[in-house]
Amino acid sequence: MFIEPRVGNGRHAARRGWIEVVVGSMFSGKTEELIRRLNRAKIARQRVEIFKPGLDKRYHELDVVSHNATSIRSTPVTFPNEMLLPASSCDVVGIDEAQFFDESLVEVCNQLADHGVRVIVAGLDMDYLGKPFGPMPALMAVAEYVTKVHAVCVCCGDIATYSFRKAASAEQILLGETDSYEARCRHCFLEGQQEKAADTHAAAEAVKH
Numbered sequence: 756m757f758i759e760p761r762v763g764n765g766r767h768a769a770r771r772g773w774i775e776v777v778v779g780s781m782f783s784g785k786t787e788e789l790i791r792r793l794n795r796a797k798i799a800r801q802r803v804e805i806f807k808p809g810l811d812k813r814y815h816e817l818d819v820v821s822h823n824a825t826s827i828r829s830t831p832v833t834f835p836n837e838m839l840l841p842a843s844s845c846d847v848v849g850i851d852e853a854q855f856f857d858e859s860l861v862e863v864c865n866q867l868a869d870h871g872v873r874v875i876v877a878g879l880d881m882d883y884l885g886k887p888f889g890p891m892p893a894l895m896a897v898a899e900y901v902t903k904v905h906a907v908c909v910c911c912g913d914i915a916t917y918s919f920r921k922a923a924s925a926e927q928i929l930l931g932e933t934d935s936y937e938a939r940c941r942h943c944f945l946e947g948q949q950e951k952a953a954d955t956h957a958a959a960e961a962v963k964h
C-alpha cells in the first residue's frame with residue numbers, strides 16, 4: 756500500500772511538489788487507487804482538482820469511475836495545457852486515463868510539480884499489443900513514485916499485467932470494458948495473440964481458395 760510522504764503540507768511546511776504514477780493493465784485497480792489517494796488528500800483539507808481526457812465518456816461525462824463503481828468528480832480536458840490554469844491554485848492534481856493524452860502531458864506534470872503541486876497520474880502502461888502507451892513511459896521516468904498494480908488473469912488466476920483485446924479492431928484507441936478486453940498474465944496473453952494470428956492466417960487462406 757502506498758503511504759504518502761506527506762498527505763497535507765502542514766501549516767509551516769514548505770510547499771513542495773512531486774509526481775506519483777499509478778500504472779497497470781485494465782482492471783488492475785488504477786482508478787480505485789487514484790480515488791483513494793485523492794480522497795485522503797481531501798480529508799487532509801488539500802485543494803484537489805481531477806482531470807480526465809475528454810474522449811473517455813464510458814461511464815460518465817464528468818466523473819472518473821472505477822470498474823467497481825467508485826467515483827469522483829472530474830474535469831474533462833482535450834489538451835494537457837488546459838490543466839495549468841485551474842491546477843495552479845491546487846495542492847493536489849489527479850489525472851486518470853493519462854495514456855490518452857499526448858506527450859505534452861509530461862511537461863505539464865513537471866511544471867505543476869515544480870510549482871509545488873502533488874501530481875498523481877493513473878494510466879495504462881501498455882496497449883492491447885503489449886506496447887508502451889502514449890506518455891506513460893516518459894511519465895514513469897520523471898516521477899518520484901511509481902506504483903504498478905496488477906489485475907487477476909481471467910484465464911488462469913495468476914497476476915495479470917496485460918490487457919488482451921477480444922474485439923477485432925487494430926486501432927490503438929478503442930474504448931471498452933469486459934465486452935472488448937480481458938486482464939491476462941504474460942503466458943495467457945501470448946497464447947491469445949498466437950490464436951488471433953492463427954485465425955487471421957486461416958481466414959486469409961480461406962479467401963485464397
Ligand SMILES: Nc1ncnc2c1ncn2[C@@H]1O[C@H](COP(=O)(O)OP(=O)(O)O)[C@@H](O)[C@H]1O
Binds near residue numbers: 780784788822907
Ligand atoms: N480480472 C480482474 N482482476 C482484478 N479486478 C477486476 C477484474 N475484473 C474486474 N475487476 C474489478 O475491477 C476493479 C478495479 O477497477 P479499476 O480501479 O477501475 O481498474 P483500472 O482503472 O485499473 O481499470 C477491482 O476492484 C475489481 O472489482
Ligand SMILES: Cc1cn([C@H]2C[C@H](O)[C@@H](COP(=O)(O)O)O2)c(=O)[nH]c1=O
Binds near residue numbers: 780878879884930931
Ligand atoms: C488496452 C487498451 C485499452 N484501451 C481503452 C479501453 C478502456 O476504455 C481504457 C482503459 O480503461 P481502464 O480504466 O484502464 O480499464 O482504454 C484502448 O483504447 N486501447 C488499448 O490498447
Ligand SMILES: [Zn+2]
Binds near residue numbers: 908910912913940
Ligand atoms: Zn493467465
